[in-house]
Amino acid sequence: MKRLVLLLLFVAGLLAPAQAARLISQVSNDSVEITSSFDGERMNFFGTIVPDVGSAEAITGPFQVVVVVLGPTQNRIARQMTNNFGIWSNTGQLEFKNFPSYFHVLSSGRLSEITDITTLTTNYILPESHTLVVNTDDWWRSAVYGQQLVRLMTEQGLFGVQENGVNFLSDTFYSARLTLPSNAPPGPYIALTYVFKHGAIIARRSEGFAVRKIGFERFLALSSTQQPLLYGLVCVLLALVTGWFGGVLFKR
């Protein structure tokens, strides 16, 4: 009996801070439309931290907010070149299954000051944490390839960490700005928002938005996969007509 009470107290103690605050948040666009002139899109994430329903105590800061934006996952391969007999060629490769095609972290301060490395890794807030799930006997190799893959993705603008990306406009109201690059892969995206207080997560929320091709671009992309034969024939016809018309136009 005494142990049960202790356990209940312990559980209550664990849950209490998480229940005390609630996050109300919003994404500026719930769909990003890729048109022919698509050149990236600016997005805003904002929200406010409010006391939980039924909680009488006022909430006090200081809070830290981390917004993690995740793109659709793909299987991605990292390859390494080595020099054999004077010629550089790909000799080693490692596949990362279900690797995010887009990953950006916006935070209101330095991640290392917000919380400890374990919390960051287990919640997949650090880019490197996505490379740790590879099943391989050779963990050193997977660590090297994973680190290089994150670097390559960062150079493409698909991965990134902005440690001043979230601004607090008041003690409890924040806003964050993210520019999606033009090479952002289409698909479903998730924005995960974590509220930290003294290094612990006290509230979290996830929102989805979609990046998708619309209109003519969507039509082209769909027909290339659903009617590939017809698509190919139309390509050839277009080429023949363009070539013929060019000849007529310039009277060759």
Next chain:
Amino acid sequence: MQIYLPIAEMSVNLFFLVGIGGAVGFLSGLFGVGGGFLLTPLLIFSGVPVPVAVASVTGQVVAASTSGALAHYRRGAVDLHLAMYLVLSGVLGAFGGVAVFALLRDAGQLDLVISLGFLILLGSVGTLMLVESSRAILKQRKGIVVRERLPNQHNWIHGLPMRVRFKKSRLYISVLPVLVIGLFIGFVGSLLGIGGGFIMVPALVYLLRVPGNVVIGTSLAQVVAMMAATTVLHAVQSQSVDILLAFCLMVGGTAGAQFGASAGKYLRGEQLRGLLALLVLAVAIRFGLSLVITPSDLFSMAVVGGMR
């Protein structure tokens, strides 16, 4: 002005695309080649994914060769019979090339094979053309009248079995070398994203002794038909033909080709061949260096399978 390419999934400057299409089109009109061997590397160097670049350029080569092929056809300078044999074997070769293309892409060796392929092919063809054209230029300077090879001069290749008469080319030769040439060019063309005109013309002239008045027309007709088939194959198998990318290149290419063709009238044949040889060698050296020089980044990445 940026334009979003739906298959390559990136946005590129429209004027850049039309510009390189036009520049390459000018050179292709000048030299009477498809220009794929210049466009594919240019697109790859400017960040277009290798499969999309190779597959889309095949579409552009169709457009670039169409007006030339039509013009030659009206003049009666196309041996359709010979072209048919070349196209049939070429399409077979293209099937093989597209399949090998997919295999290599999955194994991560596509870039290496493309670089090696361009180096060997362009290097050897470029050297041969340079030697031949500089000899012709030197001989002409010395005042020696160059004797044209007679079309009915035979070599051992013509004596192989299964002889067929090609009326327009005034040839009665074995079809085996014709089929081998078609097969080889179909395979290499679909693998490297080139029309293969710069291999086809020397092969027809030096191996089959096809007379000069039908060589270019027949080669162009073959390129149009074979590249059209390759485009459809790429569209079906790898689904990496970007129609917008191809169209931008076509518009630039067909316009540029007309100016190139008019500029070509001011140069003599051997001068043109010499310049083309230098151009081909430059591209070969560029690919050769990329194999030998330590790359700026030892690591690369690729997506396997589709989006989940």
